[in-house]
Amino acid sequence: MSAAAEWQELHFTARKDQVEPLEDWLFARGALSVTLEDEADQPLLEPGPGETPLWDAVRLTALFAGAEDLTRLLGEIPSELCTQAPTVAVPVADREWTRVWEDQFHPLQMGERLWICPSWTHPPNPNAINILLVPGLAFGTGAHPTTAMCLRALDADLPPGQRVVDYGCGSGILGIAAARLGATAVLGVDNDPQAITASRDNAQRNEVPDAAFRVVLPQDDLIASWQASADWVVANILAGPLVALAPALTSLMVPGGRLLLAGLLVDQAQEVIEAYAPEVALSITDQQEEWVLLAGEKC
Numbered sequence: 448m449s450a451a452a453e454w455q456e457l458h459f460t461a462r463k464d465q466v467e468p469l470e471d472w473l474f475a476r477g478a479l480s481v482t483l484e485d486e487a488d489q490p491l492l493e494p495g496p497g498e499t500p501l502w503d504a505v506r507l508t509a510l511f512a513g514a515e516d517l518t519r520l521l522g523e524i525p526s527e528l529c530t531q532a533p534t535v536a537v538p539v540a541d542r543e544w545t546r547v548w549e550d551q552f553h554p555l556q557m558g559e560r561l562w563i564c565p566s567w568t569h570p571p572n573p574n575a576i577n578i579l580l581v582p583g584l585a586f587g588t589g590a591h592p593t594t595a596m597c598l599r600a601l602d603a604d605l606p607p608g609q610r611v612v613d614y615g616c617g618s619g620i621l622g623i624a625a626a627r628l629g630a631t632a633v634l635g636v637d638n639d640p641q642a643i644t645a646s647r648d649n650a651q652r653n654e655v656p657d658a659a660f661r662v663v664l665p666q667d668d669l670i671a672s673w674q675a676s677a678d679w680v681v682a683n684i685l686a687g688p689l690v691a692l693a694p695a696l697t698s699l700m701v702p703g704g705r706l707l708l709a710g711l712l713v714d715q716a717q718e719v720i721e722a723y724a725p726e727v728a729l730s731i732t733d734q735q736e737e738w739v740l741l742a743g744e745k746c
């Protein structure tokens with residue numbers, strides 16, 4: 448190990464059931480972070496609240512300070528905690544480690560006016576509506592096609608002065624975008640408490656006052672006060688929950704209000720369209736990869 452190295456990494460391949468004990472073992476021996484990646488290109492759909500789903504085969508990267516004696520550590524790793532012997536420590540310069548984050552998350556333009564920028568970056572266009580986000584545990588960095596389609600639709604069509612519901616708000620990205628695009632009141636709803644915290648943190652980071660973007664769990668009393676009063680409802684969830692939520696979402700809308708639904712695949716569109724008919728006549732208005740956006744007005 449070069450004396451100049453700031454950091455070093457160990458790389459492992461593990462089965463899903465080995466990940467948690469292996470992480471615990473690594474943290475107990477001084478790992479500063481453990482990053483998990485898919486080893487076998489296996490897509491994971493949206494987790495339920497409190498769930499942290501994992502791929503069947505997981506690639507772990509453990510980061511240690513440059514001064515740690517990883518040669519000794521390599522000899523101590525219990526064989527039942529990984530499927531292959533870990534690869535030897537790789538020196539990582541400080542600069543390169545920062546770049547790992549920069550490579551994964553970078554500013555993204557969404558339509559004409561909106562940019563989604565990781566909080567540590569300088570927005571490339573200071574005159575744009577820049578939304579600063581910390582990619583955390585809650586879904587919604589802007590990189591996913593379903594989020595991107597919703598953001599582009601908000602950017603293109605949301606008039607100022609609207610009351611907007613962001614149902615399944617995750618990181619709060621859509622609700623914050625709506626507020627920054629001129630919505631006067633936004634209600635964020637999510638059934639995952641982590642999403643409530645993330646949405647509030649991100650709203651604060653973007654100087655969206657609490658009063659302009661209220662964020663609540665689905666059973667909160669505040670939802671009753673929004674009945675039949677939302678000009679726009681945006682929900683980026685999955686097809687199954689979107690079908691189940693049809694009565695709840697339509698009851699929030701004013702007549703003539705606009706509904707945007709994302710999180711469904713092209714071959715699930717018909718089932719979701721039927722669940723909202725005849726109150727809302729939905730049609731596919733955008734497609735990115737295999738994901739579609741449905742939009743329509745309430746009668």
Ligand SMILES: C[S@@+](CC[C@H](N)C(=O)[O-])C[C@H]1O[C@@H](n2cnc3c(N)ncnc32)[C@H](O)[C@@H]1O
Pocket residue numbers: 493495496585586587588589593594597613614615616617618619620621636637638639642665683684685688692710
């Ligand atoms: C795909 S994420 C979307 C996050 C963000 N709105 C975006 O567009 O990137 C879906 C979110 O919906 C939430 N969710 C799923 N089912 C829900 C339900 N029945 N009621 C409320 N929220 C739900 C999840 O916890 C998750 O945060």
